[in-house]
Amino acid sequence: MADRITVLQGRAEDVKLPEKVDVIVSEWMGYALFYESMLPSVLHIRDRWMKKVRLKDRKKSDTVDGVILPSSASLYIAPFSDDEISERLETWSAMKEKYKVSMDCMKTYAKQCLSYGAHVRCICPEDVIAHACQLVNFDLSKVTVQEVTDIQRNFELTCFGSSVLHGFVLWFTVSFPENVILSTSPYSQQVFLTLSIIKAI
Template sequence: MWSGRCYGGTQSSLFLSASSTVYCYYFAWFSLLLHENASLTSSFLLRGLANFVFELSYGLLFSGVMQHQEDYTSNASKDDQYFDSYADLSVHKVMLCDRPRMDFYKTLLTDRSIVEGKVVVDVGSGSGILSCWAAQSGAAHVLSVEASSLAEVQQQIMSDNGLSDRVTVIASTVEELVAAGVEAFVKEHPCVRDHSGVALVVSEWMGFYLFHECMLRSVIRARDFFRDVNAALQSSVPVSMLPSSGRLLAAPITLHPYYTETFAAFWDSVDGVSLRTLGKLQFEEHIEATSPLVDVIPAPCLLHDGVVLWEGSFDTLAVDDLASIEAERTFDFSTSVTTTSAKASLGATGRFTVDGFTLWFQVSYRDVVLDTSPFAPPTHWKQTTVLLPREFRDDKTVSFHRLDEQLEVTLRLTAEDPVQRCYRIEFELN
C-alpha cells in the first residue's frame, strides 16, 4: 500500500523555490507499508496483473514528509503574510498575463446579460480588473473587497478608468465584514438597499489543485453573508456565484516526456557536445526538490484520461464540505483514449511505468469553462503532480504492459490547520 499516512520514520523538510505566485505551504505525505516477512512477488494493483512487484526479505515501513515553505515565517500571522503576498505586483502581473484566466473572466463579466443592473461583489479583487469589467458592462454597482494594501491603490485605478461612482472599494476581509454584521454593512453601503440586494459574487479564488490557499472558504462565507443581507432587505434576489461550479481531475503519469521536453531538449546537444549527464542530474535535482511538483506537464506524460475526483456547485457548497475530500477511482486502461494513443507510440513491447499522479481543475459558469488540464493552453496554475518516492520510480515498481489492466486509487485531501492555507494530499494504491 502506498499512501499518505505518516506512520513514523524519517522526516525530510525541503525548500521549494518556485514561481513568485506561490506563497503558501505544500504537504505531500507518502508511506509504503509492507507486512512482516514480505519476501514477496506481489501484485498490489490490480486486476490484470500489472507489475507492482517487490522482492523483499524483511518488513519495511517507509514514510516521509515533503514540505514546501516559501515566504511564511513562524512568528507572524499567516493571514497577514498571505494578504501581504498579494500586494506584490509581480504576482498580479503573472495573473494578468494568464490569457486563459483573463479570457474566462472577461468573456463573462463583459456579458451584459450577466451583470447589467446588478450589484456585483468582487471578493479578493486584487488589481480590480474584474470589478472594472463588471462596472463597464452595466453593473448597477460593484463592491470590490480587497484585504491587501492594494485596496488603497484601487481607488486611483477606479478614478483612472472613470469608475469611482460605480465601484466602491472595501478594504477588508470577508470575515471582518461578517463580524461587523448585516445591519452595519447595509448602513455603510446603501447602494445594496437601493438596488434590492446583491445578485452576483465573483472571485478568482482558485489555487493549485483548485483548493490550495483555502480562499474558497472566504468566498462561501461572502455568499452566505450577502444572502443574509438580501433577506434582511426582504429582497427575493438570489445570490449567484461566478464561477458557479468546479471539478478536480487526476491522471497517472510517466515523467519521461517531461524530462525529454523540459531538460533533454537543451542538454542533449549543446553546440555539438552531449551534456546529457548534466541534464539528468538537473532533472533529478529538480524532481527531488519539488514534490509536489508544480509545473506544466506535457500531455504525452498522461497514461490515462483525466478522472473526476471531485465536482460541486459553488452555489450550494458549504464551508464544512471543504474539510476533507476522499475519492476512490479506478483507472481502466482498456477504455482510456490516452492509454491507447500512448501504447501505439511505445510499440508492441512498450511498458508503462507510473511515476505519480497529476492534478488539475476546471471551473465554469453557464457554458464558459476555464480548463487547466495538460491538454489545454497553459495557465499560471500549471498542474500539481504528486510523485512516488524515488526508489519506486527508479525500480519501475508501478508498471503494466497490457491495455486490459486497472489501477485502483484512493485520493484524500485533508485540510491542515486552516491558518496554514493548505491541504495534505494523499494517494493510496489499493
C-alpha cells in the same frame, strides 16, 4: 468609476454591507484548486451576503437568487509518465562510466527529492497515460465549508498500455453561465495556471 464603485478594505469574514448582493465574483482557485485555501472565505461571504429569494416570492418574475462566479468547480487526477525524470536520475549512474566516480548515493537522494511532496509544472498531453478521474464536482452555490475542507476520495485508473508510472497530475476546471469553462487541463490550450504534480517514482 469612483461614484459607482466602493472599495472596502478588510478580511472577507469581517466585511459589513448595507444589503444583500446580487453577484459574488472571486478568483479563489489555486494550484490543485484548493491550495491557497481561499474558498472557505468565499463561501462565508456567500452564506452571509448573497441574495436568497424567499420561497413565497419565487413566483415573481423579477425575483432571483444571487449568483456566485465561477458557479461550479471540478478537480481531476490522472497518472503520468515522464522520460525527463528517468533521464535526470540516470545522470548520476552515468557518472561512474564517464568519470569513474560512483554517485549512486546521489541518485538515491535525488529520487527522494523528486518523490517528496507535490510539485508544480506543466505536463504534455502525451505524458498522461490514462483517462482522468473526477475527484470532486462542487456546485458553488450549495457546497459547504465542511465539504471543501474534508475531501477524501477513492479512485481507480486504467492505463492505456504498458507505461512507467512516475506520478499523478492534478488539474481543475471552473464553469460560468452560458457554458463558459476555464480549464487547467494538459489538453487545454489556454492554461493560466501550471499543473500540480504528485510524484510517486
